[in-house]
Every structure is written in C-alpha cells, then in structure tokens.
Amino acid sequence: MTHDLLIRNGRVIDPETGFDEVCDVAVTGDTITGVGTDLGAAAREIDATGLVVAPGFIDIHAHGQSVAADRMQAFDGVTTSLELEVGVLPVAEWYETQAGIPRVLNYGTAVAWAFARRAAFGGFTPDGTRNIIAQMGGSNDNRWSTDAGTPEVIEEIVSITRQGLEEGGIGIGLPNGYLPGAGLKELSLICDLAAEYGRPTYTHIAYMANIDPNSSVDSYIRLIGLAGATGAHMHICHLNSTSLRDIDRAVEVIAKAQAQGLPVTTEAYPYGTGSTVVGAGFFADPEFTARTGSDYSDIELVKNHHRFADRDDILRAAHEAPSDLVMWHYLDVEVNPEHRRMLDASVTYAGGSIASDAMPWVRPDGSLYEGLDWPLPPEVSAHPRSSGTFTRFLREYTREREVIPLVEAIAKCTLYPARVIEGAAPQIARKARLREGFDADIVVFDAATISDRATFTDMNRPAEGVRHLLVGGVPVIAEGELDAAAAPGRPIRCPAR
Numbered sequence: 079m080t081h082d083l084l085i086r087n088g089r090v091i092d093p094e095t096g097f098d099e100v101c102d103v104a105v106t107g108d109t110i111t112g113v114g115t116d117l118g119a120a121a122r123e124i125d126a127t128g129l130v131v132a133p134g135f136i137d138i139h140a141h142g143q144s145v146a147a148d149r150m151q152a153f154d155g156v157t158t159s160l161e162l163e164v165g166v167l168p169v170a171e172w173y174e175t176q177a178g179i180p181r182v183l184n185y186g187t188a189v190a191w192a193f194a195r196r197a198a199f200g201g202f203t204p205d206g207t208r209n210i211i212a213q214m215g216g217s218n219d220n221r222w223s224t225d226a227g228t229p230e231v232i233e234e235i236v237s238i239t240r241q242g243l244e245e246g247g248i249g250i251g252l253p254n255g256y257l258p259g260a261g262l263k264e265l266s267l268i269c270d271l272a273a274e275y276g277r278p279t280y281t282h283i284a285y286m287a288n289i290d291p292n293s294s295v296d297s298y299i300r301l302i303g304l305a306g307a308t309g310a311h312m313h314i315c316h317l318n319s320t321s322l323r324d325i326d327r328a329v330e331v332i333a334k335a336q337a338q339g340l341p342v343t344t345e346a347y348p349y350g351t352g353s354t355v356v357g358a359g360f361f362a363d364p365e366f367t368a369r370t371g372s373d374y375s376d377i378e379l380v381k382n383h384h385r386f387a388d389r390d391d392i393l394r395a396a397h398e399a400p401s402d403l404v405m406w407h408y409l410d411v412e413v414n415p416e417h418r419r420m421l422d423a424s425v426t427y428a429g430g431s432i433a434s435d436a437m438p439w440v441r442p443d444g445s446l447y448e449g450l451d452w453p454l455p456p457e458v459s460a461h462p463r464s465s466g467t468f469t470r471f472l473r474e475y476t477r478e479r480e481v482i483p484l485v486e487a488i489a490k491c492t493l494y495p496a497r498v499i500e501g502a503a504p505q506i507a508r509k510a511r512l513r514e515g516f517d518a519d520i521v522v523f524d525a526a527t528i529s530d531r532a533t534f535t536d537m538n539r540p541a542e543g544v545r546h547l548l549v550g551g552v553p554v555i556a557e558g559e560l561d562a563a564a565a566p567g568r569p570i571r572c573p574a575r
Contacts, residue, residue, distance in 0.1 A: 080118065080119045080120060080121065081104040081105060081106050081111055081112070081117065081118065081119070081120040081121070082105055082106045082107065082120065082121050082122065082551065083104070083105040083106075083120055083121070083122050083123070083124065083548075083551070084102055084103070084104050084105075084117060084119075084120035084122070084123045084124070085102060085103040085104075085105070085123075085124045085126050085131055085520070085522065085546075086102050086123055086124065086125055086126060086127070087100060087101075087102065087125065087126055087127040088100065088101075088102075088103070088126030088127070088129050088130065088131035088522060089126075089129065089130045089131065089525075090102075090103055090113060090131045090132075090512060091130060091131070091132045091484070091485055091488055091512065092113075092133070092511055092512040092513055093132075093133070093485060093486075093488045093489035093492055093493040093510070093511075094489075094493055094510070094511050094513075095513070096485060097113075097512070097513075098485055101113060101114050101115050102114065102115060102117050103131055103512065103520070104117045104118070104120060105518040105520070105548070105551050106551075107518075107551055108517060108518055108550040108551040108552075109515065109516070109517065109518055109551070110512065110513065110514055110515065110516050110517070110518050110520075111514060112514055113512065113513060113514055124522065124546055126522050126545075126546075128524070128526075129522050129523060129524055129525075129545055130484070130522070130523050130524075130525050131512065131520065131521075131522050132488050132492070132512060132520070132521055132522075132523070133157075133488070133492045133493075133509065133510045133511055133512050133516075133519060133520065133521070134155065134156065134157025134158065134492070134509070134519035134520055134521045134547065134548070134549065135154070135155045135156045135157065135158075135432075135468050135491040135492055135521065136156070136157070136158045136160075136491070136492055136495040136496055136506070136509060136510055137151065137156045137158065137159045137160065137433055137434050137436065137467075137468075137495070138160050138162050138280075138313075138345065138431065138433050138495045138498060138499060139160070139162055139163050139280070139315055139316070139345060139433035139434060139435050139436075140156075140159040140160060140161060140433075140434055140435070140436040141161060141163075141164065141209070141210065141211055141435070141436060141437055141438060142159070142436045142437065142438050142439065142460070142464060143159070143161050143176075143185065143187075143209060143210075143438075144179075144209070144438065144439070144446075144447075144448050145179065145180055145181065145182060145448075145449075145450055145565075146439045146447055146448070146449065146450075146451075146454055146458070147159070147436060147438060147439060147464065148181060148182035148183040148185075148567065149182055149452060149454075149540075149560060149562075150439075150454070150464060150465040150538070150540055151183060151434070151436060151464075151465070152182055152183065152544070152547050152554050152555055152560065153465065153469075153540035153541045153542070153544050153547075153555065153560070154434075154465060154466060154467060154468045154469050154530075154541045154544070155468045155469065155491070155521040155523060155528075155541075155544050155547065156183060156434075156468065157183055157184060157509075157519035157520075157521065157547065157548075157549045158183060158184040158185075158186075158506075158509060158519065158570065159183045159184070159185055159436070160185065160186045160187065160188075160248065160499075160570065161185075161186070161187040161188065161210065161251075162186075162187070162188040162248060162249065162251060162278075162280040162313075162499075163188075163251050163253060163280045163281075163282055163315045163316075163435070164188075164190055164192060164210045164214070164251045164253050165187050165188035165189045165190035165191070165192075165193075165210070165242070165247060165249075165250065165251030165280075166187045166188075166189075166190050166193070166204075166206055166210055167189065167190045167193040167194060167197070167204035167206065167238070167242055168204060168206045168241075168242070168245065169187060169189055169206070169241075169242040169245035169246060169247045170206070170245040170246070171205075171206030171207065172187055172206035172207075173187075173245075173246065173569055173571060174206075175206060175207045176569065177569070180450070180565035181565060181567030182549065182554055182564060182565055182566070182567050183549060183554075183567045184509075184519070184549065184550075184567050184568050184569070184570055185567055185568075185569060185570065186248050186503065186569060186570030186571055187247060187248065188247050188248050188249045188250055188251040188280055189239050189242030189243055189247035189249070189250050189251065190204065190210065190242070190251050191235070191239055191250050191251055191252050191253075191268055192214075192251065192253050192256060192257055193210075193213065194235050194238035194239045194242070195222050195227070195235050195257060195260065196222040196223075197234075197238060198222075198227065198231050198232075198234035198235045198238060199219070199221050199222035199225075199227070199231060200219075201219055202222070209438055209446055209448075211355065211401060211403070211437070211438050211446070212401055212446055213401075214256070214355050214357070214400075214401060220359075221259070222257070222259075223256060223257050223258070223259060223359055224258065224259040224359070225259045226259055226260065226261045226264070227260070227261075227264055232263070232264045232267065235264065235268070236267050236268065236271060239268060239271060240271060243271070243275045243277065243572070244574070244575075246571035246572045246573070246574070247277070247572065248277065248278075248499055248502055248503050248570065248571070248572055249272060249277035249278040249279060249280060249311075249313075249499070249502055250268060250271070250272050250277065250278075250279045250280070251279075251280050252265070252268065252279045252280060252281040252282070253281075253282040254281060254282060254283060254284040254297075255282045255283060255284055255285065255286060255297075255320065255358075255360065256282065256358060256359065258284060258285070258359065262300070262304075265304060266304060266307060266308055269304045269305075269307075269308035269310035269312070270308050270310070272308075272310040272311070273308050273309040273310040273311075275502075275572075275575070276501060276502060277311075277502040277572065278310070278311040278312070278313045278343075278498060278499060278502065279310055279311065279312055279313065280313045280315055281301055281312055281313065281314055281315060282315050282316070282320065283297035283298060283300075283301060283314065283320045284296075284297045284300060285297045286319075286320050286322055286360060286370060287322070287369035287370055288322055288323050288324055288369065288370060288371050289368070289369055293324065294320060294321050294322055294324045294328060295324055295327050295328060295331065297320070298314070298328050298331050298332060299331060301314065301342070302331065302332070302335040302340060302342060305335065305340045305341050305342050306335075306340055309341070310341070311341040311342075311343070311498075311501075312341065312342050312343075313342075313343045313344070313345070313498055314332065314342065314343065314344040314345070315345060315433070315435070316345065316346060316347060316352065316433070316435050317329075317332075317344045317345065317346045317424040317427065317430065318346040318347060318349075318350075318421055318424035318425065319347075319352035319406070319408060319435075321420075321424060322370055322371065322372075322408055323371055323408075323409075323420060325420045325421075325423045325424055326420070326423060329423055329424070329427060332344060332427075333428075336429075343429070343430075343431070343494075343497075343498050344427060344430045344431070345430060345431040345432065345433035345495070346424040346425045346427065346430060346431075346432065346433070347425075347432065347433060347434055347435055347463050347467050347471075348421070348425050348432070348467065348470050348471045348474060348475065349411075349421075349461075349462070349463050349467075349470075350407065350408060350409030350410065350411040350417060350421050351405050351406065351407045351408065351409075351461070351534070352405070352406045352408060352435075353380070353403060353404065353405050353406065353435065353437050353461040353463070354403070354404060354406065355400060355401050355402065355403060355404070356377075356379065356392065356395050356396045356399070356400060356401075356402045356403070356404045357396040357400025357401065357402075361377065361389075361392050361393075361396065362389070362392075362393060362396070364389065366389065370408070371408075372406065372407075372408050374386040374387065374388050374389060374391065374392055375387070376406060376407045376408065377392060377404050377405070377406050377407075378404060378405045378406075378407065378534075379395065379402060379403075379404055380402070380403040380404060380405060380437075380440060380444075380459055380460065380461070380537075381402060381403070381440055381441070381442055381443065381444045381459070382442065383535070399444055401444070402444045403437055403438075403440055403444070403460070403461075405461055405534070409421055422481070425471065425475065426475070426481060426482060429494060430490065430494065431490060431491075431494040431495040431498060432467065432468060432471050432490045432491050432495075433467075433495060434463050434464065434467035434468070435461075435463060436460070436461070436463060436464040436465075436467070437460045437461045437463075437464050438460060438464075439454065439458045439459065439460045439464070439538070440458060440459060440460065441457065441458055442457050450562075452560060452562045453538075453540075454538045456538070458538055459537040459538060460537055460538070461537070462530065462532035462533060462534060462537055464532075464537075465530070465531075465532045465537070465538065465539070465540055465541055466529075466530025466531065466532045466541045467530075468491050468541075469528050469529055469530045469541035469542070469543060469544070470529070470530035470541075471487065471490075471491070472484075472487055472491075472523075472525070472528050473528060473529040473530065475487060476525075477525060477526070477528070484525065492509075492510040493510045493511070495510070496509055496510035502572050503570050503571065503572050504573070505570050505571075506570060517550065518548050518550060518551035519548065519549055519550065520546075520547070520548040521544060521546070521547050521548075522544070522545050522546035522547070523543050523544045523545060524543045524545060525543075527542060527543045528541070528542070528543025528544065529541065529542055529543055542558075544558070545557060545558050549564075549566040549567060550566045550568060551566075552564055552566035554566065
C-alpha cells in the first residue's frame with residue numbers, strides 16, 4: 079500500500095490508550111491508515127525526529143469563528159474550533175454562511191438560548207451571518223436580560239431553541255451570567271430540552287462574586303441542581319474566570335457532584351485575565367468592586383488599552399459601544415503566589431478540558447476584523463488567549479513547571495473536550511485519537527520550544543513550536559509556515575433525530 083503521507087520517527091501519543099512511542103504515522107486522504115513501523119511507502123514524508131505527533135487540539139469554546147481566528151489557532155495546535163458557550167441563531171443560516179467562507183479549521187456551534195430569549199422578548203432578530211460577539215451588546219430594552227419571562231415568552235424561548243437543535247446545534251449555550259433575569263423554571267425547561275435531545279448545555283454561571291448572596295458558589299450549586307433535576311449534561315465554561323477567588327470551594331462542590339455520577343464537566347484556560355463585552359451587565363452592579371475583589375482599573379478596553387477609572391467611566395463606554403471587547407485582569411498570577419495557586423486549581427482540575435474562550439480579532443475602532451490577510455494586520459488585536467491558550471498551557475504546566483505529564487496534558491487538549499460532545503456529535507468520536515481509522519487531524523510540535531508569544535500589549539503574535547498541522551489530512555502548517563490557501567475545515571454538526 080502506498081500512503082499519501084508518512085510522518086516518520088516522531089514521539090507518537092494517543093491520549094485514549096496511553097500509547098507513547100517513537101514510530102511512524104501513515105495518512106491516506108483524510109484518515110490515519112497506520113501507526114507503527116514498516117508501514118510501507120508514501121507519496122510524501124515528514125521527518126518528525128525529536129518532535130511530538132499528537133491528535134489536533136479541540137477547542138470547545140472559541141468565539142473567533144473567522145479565517146483570521148482559525149489561522150492564529152492553527153499555530154496554537156487547534157484543528158477543531160467550536161462556538162458552544164453562547165452559540166448562534168439561526169443555526170442553519172450560520173452553517174450555510176460558514177460553508178461559503180474558506181474555514182481553515184473544523185467548526186461548529188451550539189444553539190444560542192440568549193438570542194432565543196432576546197427574540198422572544200421582541201425587537202430583535204438573530205442573524206446567523208454575523209459573529210455572535212457583535213450581537214451581544216445591550217439595547218434600550220434590556221428586559222430579555224434582566225426580567226423573568228411570562229409563560230408565553232418562555233414557551234416561545236423553548237420553541238426557538240428546539241428549532242436550533244433540530245437544525246443541528248451541538249447542544250445549548252447558556253450564558254446565564256449575561257441574562258440574570260432568567261428564572262429556574264425557564265432554565266429547567268431549557269435543560270429538559272437538552273436532555274431530551276441528548277446534547278449538553280454550556281454554561282456561563284449565573285453570578286460572579288466572592289460573597290453571598292448570588293456568589294459563584296451559589297451559581298455552581300444551581301447548575302449542579304439542574305443536572306440532578308433534569309438529567310441534562312451541564313458543562314461549566316471557564317472555571318477559572320467565573321470562580322474568581324472562590325475557586326477552592328467551586329472545585330470541591332464540582333468534584334462531589336461528579337463523584338455522585340451527575341453529568342457535570344468543566345474547562346479552564348491558563349490566564350488570570352478574562353474577556354467579554356463592555357456592555358456586560360455585571361460591570362454595572364454598584365457593588366461590583368466589593369463583590370468581585372476587582373477594581374474598575376482592572377478592566378481594560380482591547381481596542382485602545384484604556385483602563386477604567388470608576389463605574390461611571392465604564393457605563394459611558396457601555397452606552398457608546400456596548401459590543402466593544404474588554405479584558406478583566408481578575409488575578410495577578412505573575413506577582414501573587416496565591417493567585418497563581420488559584421488559577422492552577424482550575425487549570426489542573428482532574429478530567430477538565432483546556433478551552434480558550436478565544437475572542438474575535440478587532441480593529442482599533444472596535445469593529446471585528448474579518449479579512450483574509452496573512453500575517454494579520456499589525457493594528458488588529460484580541461485577548462492573547464485567542465492565539466496562545468494551548469501552547470501556553472503546554473509550556474507552563476508541562477515543560478517549565480512539570481505540573482502535568484505530557485500525555486495527560488494532551489488528553490486535556492483533545493480527549494477530554496471530545497468526550498464532552500461526542501455523545502451528541504458523532505463526528506468528534508473520530509477525532510482526538512491517534513490510531514488507524516481515525517481522522518487525520520494531527521499536530522506535530524516541538525515540546526522543547528512550543529510556546530505562546532502573544533502578550534497583553536502585543537496580542538497578534540502567533541504561537542511557536544507547531545511544525546506541522548493537518549486538518550482532514552490537508553497540510554495547514556508545514557515546516558512552521560502557514561499555507562494561506564489551505565481551507566480544509568469541515569462542519570461539526572449533530573445529525574437529525
């Protein structure tokens with residue numbers, strides 16, 4: 079047999095079986111056709127001597143969803159990038175739109191409960207052709223965010239969300255923290271819907287605060303209760319940033335829920351800085367500083383690095399451009415050892431996934447960049463996690479600090495996120511493994527040099543250390559260089575019932 083490609087002499091790691099040997103990997107078309115030695119001839123070869131050969135990373139929390147975002151994430155080792163925490167509407171329109179874009183990575187989405195809610199309250203029509211971040215800002219009528227729904231409104235919310243599941247959404251995005259007015263009755267019905275379809279919810283917890291009432295721990299207890307009451311798989315997004323400084327108790331209650339067999343999973347990213355839109359309602363809370371432990375000066379506009387002086391300052395910015403991106407520096411991990419320990423508790427949580435929460439790339443005026451230039455224009459920016467999450471995790475936690483062995487670290491980037499969704503999206507079950515018969519989504523990297531390069535002042539520097547990246551057998555990165563013409567990304571979508 080002559081293969082299309084032979085990756086020779088790499089350290090081949092399959093996180094599911096624990097396979098970790100120096101050998102060869104053969105690829106034909108979009109499939110791995112052999113792992114071992116003496117695999118035969120190939121039309122093309124890659125010498126992976128001294129390099130790691132692993133499944134491509136699966137990012138289940140990525141808001142970029144553009145060619146620019148894909149290319150930056152490719153250098154971060156990602157081969158599948160999914161919009162699950164917020165999701166989109168209409169789902170079918172979004173997939174149709176993406177099919178006309180030269181997507182580099184595999185892509186997919188959940189159903190946007192937030193947009194279903196906004197549409198049901200009236201005055202808003204979801205647009206599947208636009209990035210969801212551009213639709214997350216406030217409006218003159220914020221009842222969809224702050225008010226409980228009437229029975230009629232809730233019925234409409236459930237109906238719109240069901241339609242999104244029928245159109246193939248990979249579960250339901252539940253950014254409850256942006257819609258605190260939603261009551262438990264409504265949430266339980268949405269979770270019933272998720273359980274009916276056998277698809278997860280992806281939840282931004284309801285409250286972010288260090289103190290009761292309405293603390294982060296309160297939110298986790300609510301979420302765990304919903305899992306028990308409805309049977310829905312509740313996936314917790316960014317355990318690090320939503321727990322703030324209550325991470326120890328958050329980890330305890332999540333572990334106890336999992337020990338009881340409740341369907342609860344989680345993820346984190348290796349930064350003590352979060353990102354969202356300036357119009358997020360929790361910034362307007364008069365008790366924001368007391369409840370979160372952060373000052374307004376810890377919040378920074380991405381487009382111009384402005385640090386806010388006080389509540390009035392951020393309210394003005396939210397009124398002028400509510401969709402502008404901000405970074406929230408809630409932990410100082412470089413200076414404060416206790417902050418570092420808290421971040422570690424979320425990132426190293428056993429069985430937890432690494433997920434980036436990657437933000438879109440924006441121009442200096444705050445508008446989203448959706449161009450095809452490569453390298454990216456020097457003026458565009460985003461949170462550094464948009465280009466360095468997985469490489470930063472491998473650099474810090476595996477190579478430099480030796481906190482997590484490499485095989486387990488790769489599992490956190492591949493197998494664990496795949497397991498969150500593969501019951502709903504069978505395509506994912508063919509990924510995250512490096513064995514014969516599985517998809518040829520493969521990353522080849524140098525464990526001695528792999529690293530993030532983006533900083534909070536120089537954000538659009540691609541990560542380094544990824545030497546080769548294949549998506550469906552198609553080279554996206556070869557010898558460390560991007561093929562700007564490569565567009566092998568395929569949709570990940572739930573089948574019709």
